[in-house]
Amino acid sequence: MKKILGIDDNADINELLDTILNGSGHEFIYVKSGIEGLKLIREKKFDIVLLDLAMPEFSGFDVINSLVKEGLLTKQKIILFTASSVLDSEIEDLIKKGIHSCIRKPVDVDFLLEKLEQVQV
Amino acid sequence: MFSIVIIAAVLSTSYISFKSLESAVIDSQLQQMGHEVEVKANLIDNLNSRASEDLLFAVKNPIFVKYFELPDTKAGNIYKNNVLQFTPQQRILKNELDQWIYNFQNKFSIDETCLIDKTGQEHTRLVMKKIAPDSDLSSEESASPFFKPSFQKNINEVYLEYPYVSPDTGRWVFAYTTPIVLNDGSKPAFYHFEIPLKAFQDITKVDEGRAYVIDSGGYLVADSSHVYNQSLNSAPFGQSPKDFFPSISTISTSPEFNEDIRTMLASNNSTNISHVTYSGDGELHYIVFKRLPMFDWILAYEKPYSLMMSGNYNMHNLALTLFVISLGVIAGGLIAIYVLSDRITRPIIDFARKCRDQDVSNLQRINPIGKDKEINQVIYAFNDMMERVNAIEKQKEEFASMVTHELKSPLTPIIGWCQTLKNPKLIGQLNSKQLNAVDVIQRNAKRLLQLVGDILDVQKLDLNRMKFDSQSIDVDELLNYMYNNLQNVMDQKNIKQINSTKEQLTVRSDRNRIEQVLNNLILNAVDFVPSEGGKIEYGAQSKGDEVIFYVKDNGTGISPEKQKNLFHKFYQIDTSVTRKHGGSGLGLAISKGIIESLGGKIWIESELGSGASFYFTIPKDRTKTAMSEKVMDIKETAK
Numbered sequence: 001m002k003k004i005l006g007i008d009d010n011a012d013i014n015e016l017l018d019t020i021l022n023g024s025g026h027e028f029i030y031v032k033s034g035i036e037g038l039k040l041i042r043e044k045k046f047d048i049v050l051l052d053l054a055m056p057e058f059s060g061f062d063v064i065n066s067l068v069k070e071g072l073l074t075k076q077k078i079i080l081f082t083a084s085s086v087l088d089s090e091i092e093d094l095i096k097k098g099i100h101s102c103i104r105k106p107v108d109v110d111f112l113l114e115k116l117e118q119v120q121v
Numbered sequence: 122m123f124s125i126v127i128i129a130a131v132l133s134t135s136y137i138s139f140k141s142l143e144s145a146v147i148d149s150q151l152q153q154m155g156h157e158v159e160v161k162a163n164l165i166d167n168l169n170s171r172a173s174e175d176l177l178f179a180v181k182n183p184i185f186v187k188y189f190e191l192p193d194t195k196a197g198n199i200y201k202n203n204v205l206q207f208t209p210q211q212r213i214l215k216n217e218l219d220q221w222i223y224n225f226q227n228k229f230s231i232d233e234t235c236l237i238d239k240t241g242q243e244h245t246r247l248v249m250k251k252i253a254p255d256s257d258l259s260s261e262e263s264a265s266p267f268f269k270p271s272f273q274k275n276i277n278e279v280y281l282e283y284p285y286v287s288p289d290t291g292r293w294v295f296a297y298t299t300p301i302v303l304n305d306g307s308k309p310a311f312y313h314f315e316i317p318l319k320a321f322q323d324i325t326k327v328d329e330g331r332a333y334v335i336d337s338g339g340y341l342v343a344d345s346s347h348v349y350n351q352s353l354n355s356a357p358f359g360q361s362p363k364d365f366f367p368s369i370s371t372i373s374t375s376p377e378f379n380e381d382i383r384t385m386l387a388s389n390n391s392t393n394i395s396h397v398t399y400s401g402d403g404e405l406h407y408i409v410f411k412r413l414p415m416f417d418w419i420l421a422y423e424k425p426y427s428l429m430m431s432g433n434y435n436m437h438n439l440a441l442t443l444f445v446i447s448l449g450v451i452a453g454g455l456i457a458i459y460v461l462s463d464r465i466t467r468p469i470i471d472f473a474r475k476c477r478d479q480d481v482s483n484l485q486r487i488n489p490i491g492k493d494k495e496i497n498q499v500i501y502a503f504n505d506m507m508e509r510v511n512a513i514e515k516q517k518e519e520f521a522s523m524v525t526h527e528l529k530s531p532l533t534p535i536i537g538w539c540q541t542l543k544n545p546k547l548i549g550q551l552n553s554k555q556l557n558a559v560d561v562i563q564r565n566a567k568r569l570l571q572l573v574g575d576i577l578d579v580q581k582l583d584l585n586r587m588k589f590d591s592q593s594i595d596v597d598e599l600l601n602y603m604y605n606n607l608q609n610v611m612d613q614k615n616i617k618q619i620n621s622t623k624e625q626l627t628v629r630s631d632r633n634r635i636e637q638v639l640n641n642l643i644l645n646a647v648d649f650v651p652s653e654g655g656k657i658e659y660g661a662q663s664k665g666d667e668v669i670f671y672v673k674d675n676g677t678g679i680s681p682e683k684q685k686n687l688f689h690k691f692y693q694i695d696t697s698v699t700r701k702h703g704g705s706g707l708g709l710a711i712s713k714g715i716i717e718s719l720g721g722k723i724w725i726e727s728e729l730g731s732g733a734s735f736y737f738t739i740p741k742d743r744t745k746t747a748m749s750e751k752v753m754d755i756k757e758t759a760k
Contacts, residue, residue, distance in 0.1 A: 012534035016541060023547035054526075083529055085577075087590040088633060106533040106570060109540035 002047035002121060006030035007037030007063065008081070009055045013105075017050065024113055034058030038066055041076055047121045048100075053082040064099065073098035077119055081105060127454035135443040142439050143430075147407070150429045154330070154409040155394040158422045161332065162411050164324045169415060172316055173279035175229055176299050180312050182221060185236075185301050188214045188244075189309045215245060222247050231314045232290045236301075238310040239272060248289040271298035271311040283416060284318055284342065284362075292351060293318040293365065318342065319351055330424035333372070337386055337417055340366035347371070372423070373401045385410050385419045401425075468496045476503070480585070484511050518584060525577045532570045539563035575707040579690065582714035589631045589718060591743050596626035596661050596668060603639060611657075616650055618643075622660035628668050629742040630719055635670075638712040638723075642672040642735045645708065649676030649733065667721065667738040674734075679727045687725060688713040712737070719743055 004026050006017050014030040021028035031037045035058045041049060053060035060080065067073040078098075080091070083105040091102045103115055179185075188194055193208040207215055222234050226247055236245040246252070271280045282296035294315035300308040325332045325343040334343040340362055341347065347367045369382060377399040384397055385408075396409045407429060410421040468491040475487050484507045489497040541547050542559045551559065581587035600620050611618045628635075639659065646657045659672040679687065690710040716723040720740045727733035 010530065010534065012531075013537070016534050016537045019541055019547055020537070020544075023544075083526075083533060085588070087588055087631075089590045089592055092592075106536045109537060109544065 002026050002116065002119070003045075004028045004048045004050065004116070005037065005040055005044075005046040006050045006081075007034060007055075007060070008050070008052040009033060010052070013052075020109055020113070021116075026116070034060065034063045038063050041067065041072065042070070046076060048116060048119055049076050049078045050081040050103075051078050053080060053084050053086070064094070064097070068097060077121075079103055079115075079119075081107075127458070128451050131447045131450045131454070135447050139439060139443055147429055150424065151396050151407060151409055154407070154422045154424065155396070157327065157332075158394055158409050158411050158420055161324055161422075162413060162420055165321065165413060165415070165420070168316075168320060168324065169281065172229075172295075172297050172314075173281075173299075175225070176279055176297050176312065176314065177277055179222070179225055180299055180301060182218075184214060184218045184221060185312070186303060188218055189238075189301055190303060194244075195309075219245055219247065219252050223250075223252065226314070230316060230320050232292065232294055232317050233287055234312070234314040236310055236312055239308065244310065246289075271313070272300055272308055274298075274300055276300070276302040281415060286365075287315050290315070290317070293349075295321065317351070319349065322349055325420070327422065330422060330428055331372070332420070332422045334413070335369060335382065335385065335419040335421060336362070336366070338362060339382075340368055341371070342366055342418065344371075373399060373406070375399055375401050377401075378406075381408060385412075385421065386417075388412055388419075464491070464493065465496070467491075468493055472496065472500060472503075484514075518580075518586075521580055522577070525573055525580070528573045529570065529577075532566055532573070535566045536563060536570070539566065575711060578711045579707050579714070582711065582718065587715070587718060589634060589743070591629055592632055594628050594630060594632045594635065596628060597622060599632060599636060600639075600660065603636065603643070607643060610644070610647060614647060614650075614655065615652070616647060616655035616657055619656070619658040620660055621658050622662070624661075624663055626661055626663055626668050627741075628739050630739050631715075631743075634715045634719065635739060638715055638737065639670065639672065641708045641712050645735075646672055646674035646676065646733070650674050651676065663741075664738075666741055668741060670737050670739065672735045673732060675732045678729045678731050679725065679733050680729050684725055684727060688723070 004021055006014055006028060008014055008017075008030065009032055011032065014032070018028055018030065029040075031040060034055050037049070037051065038058075040046075041063075051060045051063060060082065064073065064078070067076070067078075077100040079100050080086070080094070080102040082102065086102065091099070095101065100119065101115070103112060188211070191208075191210055191214065193211045218236075222236075222245065225231070226234050233246070233248045235243060235247075237243050274280050278299065280298045282298065284293050284295055286292065287294045294317050296313060296315045298311050298313040300311045302308055321334075322343040325334060325345050327345045330345075332343075332345045333341045333347075336342050342362075344367055350365070372378065378401065381397040381399050388395065388410075392412050392414065394409060394411045396407060398405050398407050400406070402425065404426040406423055406425045408421050408423045410419050412418070413420050471490050472487065475490075479485065486504045486507065487500050489500055491497075539559050539562055542551060543556060543563075545551075578587065600622055604618065604620050607618060610616075643657060643659060647655075650657060654675070656675045657672065658674075659670070661668050661670045663669075688709050690707060713723050716737045716739070720743055721738040723735070723737040725733060725735050
């Protein structure tokens with residue numbers, strides 16, 4: 001059982017994750033914007049943060065940049081959850097900065113659950 | 122192009138000036154000929170009027186009157202052996218008269234002189250140097266109707282007789298007669314003399330060309346080209362002019378010339394000088410003519426074109442000058458063209474090269490070339506247009522990438538929800554029909570996802586916008602990973618897959634893209650191998666700076682014609698296969714784009730019936746290749 005935060009502007013995906021993750025024994029909550037996500041990350045400790053990159057106004061990159069500035073990036077296990085084409089090397093760079101990993105959308109449900117399971121808390 | 126125009130212009134100008142000079146020369150020649158004709162016509166007039174005047178002068182001699190007023194003469198008609206018997210009184214006067222006539226005849230070119238009374242009796246006759254009666258001379262001349270017109274003339278009037286052959290001289294002559302008029306106005310006799318036609322013919326002689334006098338009977342009474350027989354003729358009087366004078370057909374027999382003759386003869390109301398032309402002997406002949414009032418003859422002067430031009434140094438000089446000028450202008454023109462084209466063409470070629478060198482996905486402004494305003498106007502206009510194209514292109518790209526991205530986004534929840542529906546633990550158990558329906562939705566959503574992905578890839582490759590990674594790849598690990606992933610598909614289709622890699626290989630490139638290409642080639646092969654005994658072999662081997670990847674199948678193979686189009690977009694070997702496979706027809710085009718972007722090559726080797734082998738190369742270190750490419754680029758630019 002893990003405490004998981006979802007940050008995604010797509011309500012359908014949020015609900016999907018809500019169904020899958022809560023149905024699989026995790027404790028999943030979500031917010032619909034980067035700003036809200038950043039606020040929650042500052043306030044609470046999550047086991048995993050699933051962060052979408054392409055969001056209007058305040059994107060996933062903005063969230064990461066803010067966390068880097070505040071020195072909070074390594075305090076949370078952030079997994080990028082994105083449909084954007086991000087290069088492996090770019091992800092490696094981000095991992096060096098403190099990101100945990102990257103899961104590409106669309107995702108196989110079993111694969112997602114397996115990945116989340118593997119994350120060491 | 123320019124040179125042809127200049128040469129044509131010079132040649133046509135030369136031609137026109139040559140032609141205009143030619144026509145000027147001909148005009149002046151015609152004028153000169155007209156002058157000649159005028160002079161000759163005047164000479165003929167003079168001959169005629171002088172003869173008439175001479176005749177009248179002779180008649181004014183009082184001896185004529187004295188002789189005819191003698192009672193002896195008036196008594197007349199004393200013949201003996203057909204010869205008039207003169208009285209002593211008559212004889213004195215006649216001797217005087219004969220002597221005077223003899224002197225007169227010698228003075229002028231007169232052949233024969235007669236004095237005949239109105240009864241037809243001949244009182245005196247001098248032929249050349251002989252005085253009748255003379256054994257060589259004919260005894261008489263018929264007085265009437267030959268002389269009849271003479272008596273109808275008034276004093277000081279001369280009658281001109283149409284040429285005939287003189288019975289005494291045997292020559293063709295003109296005859297002039299005038300009556301002797303006494304104080305009481307009576308005309309007892311007439312005076313008559315003959316001038317040989319030779320005098321007339323002499324007048325028509327010309328230095329060049331041909332002058333002739335046309336009689337309406339169709340013969341030439343005078344012709345500078347004809348030597349008239351001036352010796353005695355054997356058949357006086359009876360001789361037809363046609364037997365003596367040359368025919369007009371000796372000039373030309375062409376219909377054109379005959380038409381000219383008709384024109385000349387029809388001009389009998391005018392004594393103006395005119396000219397006509399006809400073609401003969403391969404050139405144009407010019408005839409200047411004038412009607413002579415006597416006997417309605419036509420005096421004509423003819424020259425062929427060559428003669429009109431010959432001796433015209435102006436023409437020769439002009440032709441030579443024009444030739445030299447033409448050569449000069451053509452040479453000058455060609456040099457001017459060379460210089461101009463260097464000034465105009467070179468910037469245009471430069472401009473065209475810069476246009477071609479443009480990166481289509483990123484058009485850059487072109488700097489002005491040279492100092493030519495017009496060409497730079499074109500460049501400015503081109504730059505403006507290019508900026509608009511860039512703006513439109515950017516809009517289009519943004520729109521396209523937005524559309525494809527937007528198409529992709531909904532697929533995440535669709536596919537995710539399908540999987541969720543199939544998981545009984547999450548939202549309950551579906552029955553088998555419902556599960557089947559969800560399967561169909563999921564399968565199609567995945568297919569759609571693949572298509573959208575392909576289109577995005579093509580778009581990125583086209584625009585050179587695909588980003589490539591450069592990471593260290595363990596080739597063996599990659600192939601094993603793929604082997605495991607593919608095993609499911611291979612099992613389903615009963616295909617034997619073989620990874621025949623024999624070496625440990627590492628490349629520095631984009632792992633995901635290489636995997637994408639290999640996947641593409643292997644899944645293509647899956648569709649082509651036979652349903653029984655299908656075999657797909659793939660792997661990699663090192664070759665110099667590159668690693669060669671291969672995918673070989675034991676399928677039907679691909680014909681050479683189809684191989685040509687294989688890597689083109691939307692090309693599908695068999696649409697039914699595509700349906701089965703669900704491909705977009707973009708797979709091989711994308712593969713080619715990716716491999717070439719990664720610095721490699723892709724190709725196929727296949728024969729119909731013996732399977733197909735796809736190969737592609739990947740440089741062992743993409744960064745090195747990319748670096749060297751950049752160095753090359755810099756060198757190119759420096760050039």
